[in-house]
Amino acid sequence: MRKEVWQYIFFGVIYFVQGALSLTAVAMPIFLREHLMLTIPQITTLLAIASIPWVVKPVYGILSDYYPINGLRRKPYLIASSMLASLGWLYTSGADTYGTVLLSQLCAALGIAASDVFADGLAVQKSTAKTAGRIQSVCWGSRSAGAIATGAVGGALLRFITPQQVFLATSILPLLVLATVVMVEEKPSARRQRGISHFLALAVRTYANERMLWWVALFLFLWWAAPSFGTPLFFFLRDTVGLGAATLGLLQSVSSIGGVLGAVLFWTRLDKCSLRSLFLWLILINVAFTLLFYLVTGVGTALAIYFVNGILGVIIVIASMRLIVGACPKGIEATTFALFTGIVNLGSSVVAPYVGGQLYAIIGYRPLILVSAVMGLIPLLAFKKITKNL
Numbered sequence: 001m002r003k004e005v006w007q008y009i010f011f012g013v014i015y016f017v018q019g020a021l022s023l024t025a026v027a028m029p030i031f032l033r034e035h036l037m038l039t040i041p042q043i044t045t046l047l048a049i050a051s052i053p054w055v056v057k058p059v060y061g062i063l064s065d066y067y068p069i070n071g072l073r074r075k076p077y078l079i080a081s082s083m084l085a086s087l088g089w090l091y092t093s094g095a096d097t098y099g100t101v102l103l104s105q106l107c108a109a110l111g112i113a114a115s116d117v118f119a120d121g122l123a124v125q126k127s128t129a130k131t132a133g134r135i136q137s138v139c140w141g142s143r144s145a146g147a148i149a150t151g152a153v154g155g156a157l158l159r160f161i162t163p164q165q166v167f168l169a170t171s172i173l174p175l176l177v178l179a180t181v182v183m184v185e186e187k188p189s190a191r192r193q194r195g196i197s198h199f200l201a202l203a204v205r206t207y208a209n210e211r212m213l214w215w216v217a218l219f220l221f222l223w224w225a226a227p228s229f230g231t232p233l234f235f236f237l238r239d240t241v242g243l244g245a246a247t248l249g250l251l252q253s254v255s256s257i258g259g260v261l262g263a264v265l266f267w268t269r270l271d272k273c274s275l276r277s278l279f280l281w282l283i284l285i286n287v288a289f290t291l292l293f294y295l296v297t298g299v300g301t302a303l304a305i306y307f308v309n310g311i312l313g314v315i316i317v318i319a320s321m322r323l324i325v326g327a328c329p330k331g332i333e334a335t336t337f338a339l340f341t342g343i344v345n346l347g348s349s350v351v352a353p354y355v356g357g358q359l360y361a362i363i364g365y366r367p368l369i370l371v372s373a374v375m376g377l378i379p380l381l382a383f384k385k386i387t388k389n390l
Helices: 002-024 027-035 040-050 057-066 075-094 098-126 132-157 163-170 173-181 196-209 211-224 230-241 245-270 275-295 299-327 333-363 365-375 379-389
Strands: none
Touching: 002 027, 002 098, 002 132, 002 163, 002 173, 002 245, 027 040, 027 163, 027 230, 040 098, 040 230, 040 333, 057 075, 057 098, 057 196, 057 333, 075 098, 075 163, 075 173, 098 173, 132 163, 132 245, 196 211, 196 333, 211 299, 211 333, 211 379, 230 245, 230 333, 230 365, 245 299, 275 299, 275 365, 275 379, 299 333, 333 365
């Protein structure tokens, strides 16, 4: 019983840390704009490149699965990746050029993305029919709690300290994982008898033969790659609407609170819906909701829209994960899941912000909202190909 409690504490801490990175959500764009004097397109480009480690998540899974360290496949990698994440944020606190910030953020993202994969693997290893639901509840609940707790705090801290000091404080968060990873036992496992080449050959044959996987991948990419206006919106709220850093941080927490409600709504109301009808309505609702950002004129409208956006955003994430789980072929489920989530990350964290930033430089903030809304309809083209299997 005691081991089980420590296990829950460990998963709670590691996923709380992932959510708590919202501490930098306000400090980072302000730092890039005011200290490095970057334009909004340059900021979105830097952040897009720094998100690339989230695209190659299958590599981390294969590494830990096939190359254990002293027989352990998760804990040594978790320790190394957490230290890398901490060093990345530590170096960010002292970076003063575009290149050094980009390099340090790549290190931080690599550490966090890899630790996410290793923690997921350890969660699967530790899960039983009795504890699987509890562990996942602890993981996602802790991540949401971290985001809620630090979103507003990160903005408020800028009244008293510099963005660089916020980054320095953030570098401590991954070290919390090191303090708790020793609590979890991992049984040594021998190296797999069959080599990685056999596994990759199986994956390639499966992906080549099952064309529906390609349509699902295309749908997910189009769904998540619509040009985003997150960074332009941030500076619109700050420079045009006149919101302060504390209020901008509060918006992040409000969005996370909406995300918790979105998860509850999906669990209680939407989980039984067919994916065909669910995605069709989500696509249409998302397009309509995107246009509502035209209505942001002050704190009240911003809070309301961020709250609803948090609800809708998490529902879309869970629906996407449900689609991915259903599409994964047997025998290579974990790798296929990681590949699909990598595609989602490619669209949402790399392509969408980069394209959005470039379009912002050409057409401005409000026209970008229209473009994003229209592009949100494009997934319907691939949606037709997968509806028969949903």
